[in-house]
Amino acid sequence: MRYDAIVIGAGMGGLGAGIRLAMFDRRVAILERHYVWGGLNSFYGKDGYAFDVGLHALTNYVPPGVRGAPLTRVLKQLRLRHADLALGEQGHSEVLFPGRRLAFSNEPSLLQEEVARAFPHDADRFRALWRELEASEWDLPQRETISARAVLAERLTDADLAEMLLLPICYYGSATEDDIDWGAFKILFKSIFIEGLARPEGGVRRILNLLVKRYRGLGGELRLRTGVREIVVDGGAARGVVLDDGTELECDVLLSSAGYAETMGLLSGDAPQPPVDEKERGRMTFLESISVLDRTPAELGHHATTCFYSTRDRFAYRSPESLLDFTSGLTCAPNNYRSEKPLPQGLLRLTVIANGAAWCALPEGEYAERKAELADRAIASFGEFTARESFPGGSRDDWREHTVYRDTFTPRTIRHFTGHPDGVVYGSPAKRGDGATGVDGLYLVGTDQGYLGIVGALSSGIIMANRHALVSA
Numbered sequence: 001m002r003y004d005a006i007v008i009g010a011g012m013g014g015l016g017a018g019i020r021l022a023m024f025d026r027r028v029a030i031l032e033r034h035y036v037w038g039g040l041n042s043f044y045g046k047d048g049y050a051f052d053v054g055l056h057a058l059t060n061y062v063p064p065g066v067r068g069a070p071l072t073r074v075l076k077q078l079r080l081r082h083a084d085l086a087l088g089e090q091g092h093s094e095v096l097f098p099g100r101r102l103a104f105s106n107e108p109s110l111l112q113e114e115v116a117r118a119f120p121h122d123a124d125r126f127r128a129l130w131r132e133l134e135a136s137e138w139d140l141p142q143r144e145t146i147s148a149r150a151v152l153a154e155r156l157t158d159a160d161l162a163e164m165l166l167l168p169i170c171y172y173g174s175a176t177e178d179d180i181d182w183g184a185f186k187i188l189f190k191s192i193f194i195e196g197l198a199r200p201e202g203g204v205r206r207i208l209n210l211l212v213k214r215y216r217g218l219g220g221e222l223r224l225r226t227g228v229r230e231i232v233v234d235g236g237a238a239r240g241v242v243l244d245d246g247t248e249l250e251c252d253v254l255l256s257s258a259g260y261a262e263t264m265g266l267l268s269g270d271a272p273q274p275p276v277d278e279k280e281r282g283r284m285t286f287l288e289s290i291s292v293l294d295r296t297p298a299e300l301g302h303h304a305t306t307c308f309y310s311t312r313d314r315f316a317y318r319s320p321e322s323l324l325d326f327t328s329g330l331t332c333a334p335n336n337y338r339s340e341k342p343l344p345q346g347l348l349r350l351t352v353i354a355n356g357a358a359w360c361a362l363p364e365g366e367y368a369e370r371k372a373e374l375a376d377r378a379i380a381s382f383g384e385f386t387a388r389e390s391f392p393g394g395s396r397d398d399w400r401e402h403t404v405y406r407d408t409f410t411p412r413t414i415r416h417f418t419g420h421p422d423g424v425v426y427g428s429p430a431k432r433g434d435g436a437t438g439v440d441g442l443y444l445v446g447t448d449q450g451y452l453g454i455v456g457a458l459s460s461g462i463i464m465a466n467r468h469a470l471v472s473a
């Protein structure tokens with residue numbers, strides 16, 4: 001069978017690309033190995049509960065009609081209406097370090113006031129940084145990476161302030177250990193602090209179902225349980241794919257959201273296999289527990305929508321030696337988004353950094369036990385930290401006694417459902433902004449092209465489809 005374009009993966013990147021292609025009457029198929037769409041940002045049901053995989057927040061929130069904003073542009077390109085997402089804005093979020101707290105919300109003045117209060121000696125420098133970032137393009141520069149830590153050390157005098165700004169930004173999208181590229185920092189600073197956080201009513205299902213409906217409505221084919229075993233390369237160009245069941249499909253253009261190294265690993269035997277440098281292999285991944293509570297998070301003192309924390313003055317953003325790092329993390333209370341329909345139960349998510357290779361190597365017999373034990377310890381560590389530091393706003397109680405159900409996923413779960421080696425979430429530290437792979441007709445979309453998160457990965461799919469498959473549209 002022959003297509004104008006084939007897209008590997010039905011995550012946000014693949015769906016964004018597929019819709020654009022179908023909109024311009026391309027004969028397109030999205031091939032997804034899993035039985036459901038969404039990739040790293042999917043959904044599932046367990047024991048009668050409905051859970052989202054990756055959704056803490058839709059970043060880049062702006063109200064309807066804000067011209068030029070990434071969310072507005074994505075909705076326009078996909079012909080979706082802002083109202084269809086039914087977005088509820090965050091109340092407020094916070095960053096907690098020993099003895100220090102910064103609150104932020106979708107009202108940009110809050111973070112500026114908080115910085116002026118907690119770091120008065122850096123207030124003017126922070127305002128100047130804010131203006132610079134506000135004016136910057138939401139664009140990935142095509143150049144060598146620059147250390148955001150080094151740039152912040154030049155712009156701010158207080159290293160504690162730099163740490164508190166870096167923590168949420170790294171957790172929401174850095175593939176680089178202990179740092180982030182300055183270009184990516186600018187994009188994420190805008191996405192989180194200048195624009196803001198929101199949640200679609202009903203969770204990520206709402207966005208995904210809209211995307212799939214739009215794609216199918218335009219005539220696009222979505223094939224689930226359809227893995228790509230091989231990319232056929234002939235004369236230096238991608239010509240099609242071989243599926244897990246041996247079926248061959250031909251195409252003019254192939255877009256892959258599987259990741260750079262994963263995609264290169266699929267090239268057919270006689271195609272030259274570009275070496276993947278060890279430095280290009282990402283390691284950043286996480287364990288996440290979702291607790292269903294017998295009351296709302298606010299009744300247990302969790303008033304923030306998201307809470308990023310470090311129990312040390314300097315946080316370690318790197319794959320730990322052991323299975324988990326308990327010294328930093330983030331919580332998310334979906335109940336604390338404004339919504340006309342309150343959630344049926346209290347929910348608290350807790351995310352901490354994990355060693356993906358170690359989780360994937362655990363013997364089967366040990367895995368379930370370690371997962372339960374360590375997820376428990378991560379919640380306990382957060383409770384001990386907030387009790388010890390007595391932050392403004394009262395205690396944020398340990399919620400284990402009020403948990404009626406808990407589900408936990410690890411890098412091993414992520415590997416199982418997305419195919420990313422060691423369950424790595426943020427892909428390679430070396431992004432490929434132009435999507436090029438070195439093979440004609442084969443381009444990257446999503447995480448390893450460089451834009452992350454829901455709005456980011458959708459943008460990546462749109463931009464790559466526009467550039468590489470719709471040039472004559």
Ligand SMILES: Cc1cc2nc3c(=O)[nH]c(=O)nc-3n(C[C@H](O)[C@H](O)[C@H](O)COP(=O)(O)OP(=O)(O)OC[C@H]3O[C@@H](n4cnc5c(N)ncnc54)[C@H](O)[C@@H]3O)c2cc1C
Nearest residue numbers: 009011012013033039040054056057228258446447453454
């Ligand atoms: C715990 C967690 C929390 C997160 N929280 C947020 C959040 O709050 N807000 C936010 O915006 N983002 C969040 N993210 C990040 C966000 O989920 C990702 O950045 C984004 O979804 C990446 O999309 P993608 O399309 O690039 O890749 P993926 O989602 O990885 O999609 C790739 C798809 O390709 C498929 N695939 C791979 N190989 C093959 C093959 N050979 N054949 C067929 N199919 C294949 C995979 O099954 C997968 O579905 C979170 C992620 C995680 C894991």
